[in-house]
Amino acid sequence: MDLKGKRVLITGGSSGIGLAIAHAMMSKGAHVVITGRNGERLTRATKALVVNGSDVAAVRADVATADGRARSLEECLAVLGGLDILVNNAGGVRAGRLESTTEDEIRAMVEVDLVAPILLTQAALPHLRASGDGLIVNVASGIALIGAPFYATYAGVKGGLARFSEALRRELKGEGIHVLTLYPGATDTPMMQSSKAGPELGFTREPAEAVAEALIEGIGADAFEVIRGGEIRAKMIATNRDNPAAIDERFLIIKPALEEAVRGHSAL
Numbered sequence: 001m002d003l004k005g006k007r008v009l010i011t012g013g014s015s016g017i018g019l020a021i022a023h024a025m026m027s028k029g030a031h032v033v034i035t036g037r038n039g040e041r042l043t044r045a046t047k048a049l050v051v052n053g054s055d056v057a058a059v060r061a062d063v064a065t066a067d068g069r070a071r072s073l074e075e076c077l078a079v080l081g082g083l084d085i086l087v088n089n090a091g092g093v094r095a096g097r098l099e100s101t102t103e104d105e106i107r108a109m110v111e112v113d114l115v116a117p118i119l120l121t122q123a124a125l126p127h128l129r130a131s132g133d134g135l136i137v138n139v140a141s142g143i144a145l146i147g148a149p150f151y152a153t154y155a156g157v158k159g160g161l162a163r164f165s166e167a168l169r170r171e172l173k174g175e176g177i178h179v180l181t182l183y184p185g186a187t188d189t190p191m192m193q194s195s196k197a198g199p200e201l202g203f204t205r206e207p208a209e210a211v212a213e214a215l216i217e218g219i220g221a222d223a224f225e226v227i228r229g230g231e232i233r234a235k236m237i238a239t240n241r242d243n244p245a246a247i248d249e250r251f252l253i254i255k256p257a258l259e260e261a262v263r264g265h266s267a268l
């Protein structure tokens with residue numbers, strides 16, 4: 001797909017990966033609307049997102065609510081006059097043992113990471129069909145491919161989003177709407193600030209711009225998925241499929257250190 005002139009809605013485009021995707025898409029000539037809950041963060045992002053003389057529109061809305069989803073879409077359509085690309089990027093995480101995760105935290109992850117992208121996609125579909133050359137990008141996570149301890153709920157919802165994405169791609173095949181799943185690995189964004197897990201535990205962080213550039217390349221190639229983490233990660237994904245007990249053993253060794261490092265990891 002050529003991004004020039006494409007009309008794009010990016011949920012959670014005020015920070016991190018979403019912000020980098022907005023910038024990268026604008027650099028390719030796309031017209032972008034971003035969303036987020038925090039007004040100051042949105043204002044900072046809109047000021048930063050002036051590319052080749054074009055700027056970005058922002059909608060302050062909580063995508064985890066019905067009203068927030070409706071306003072995100074309506075205001076985006078009002079600004080852009082239609083929609084070619086939906087990027088379901090807004091997300092949240094709370095790490096820690098399942099027993100020490102509250103029901104509210106669990107439900108918050110289910111709502112923002114899984115229910116919101118499904119319902120926003122459903123609402124956006126008539127507009128993506130009208131485009132004739134539509135694209136849905138679902139931002140899952142590497143954890144959807146290899147479940148990590150202390151991220152059980154997050155792995156569950158991101159894994160759910162990834163399968164939703166795959167099934168919908170097949171459902172829409174031949175109908176003018178492509179679906180791409182993005183699997184970022186650990187990425188240096190505000191979401192990761194409260195995590196102390198570093199390279200020693202397998203969480204080497206890359207810049208959000210690198211994830212965005214890989215996505216742009218994937219869109220250009222009509223890829224089904226973009227998986228970050230390189231060869232090492234690809235081997236680990238294969239091992240997880242063919243010999244999951246080996247991955248269990250690796251996690252067993254680092255479990256105490258990992259539990260301690262991610263105890264405070266929260267971005268909801």
Ligand SMILES: NC(=O)c1ccc[n+]([C@@H]2O[C@H](COP(=O)([O-])OP(=O)(O)OC[C@H]3O[C@@H](n4cnc5c(N)ncnc54)[C@H](OP(=O)(O)O)[C@@H]3O)[C@@H](O)[C@H]2O)c1
Pocket residue numbers: 011012013014015016017018035036037038039041061062063064089090091092093112139140141142183184185186187188189190191192267268
């Ligand atoms: N960073 C990583 O290591 C990593 C790895 C794998 C996958 N991911 C995924 O990548 C996506 C982006 O994460 P990030 O690392 O870029 O995080 P981030 O820097 O914290 O950005 C998250 C964005 O989503 C917005 N957001 C969160 N909840 C929202 C809601 N309910 N309604 C509307 N906007 C909401 C945030 O703005 P407000 O807070 O102002 O609403 C912000 O713009 C997420 O889906 C995340 O799960 C991240």
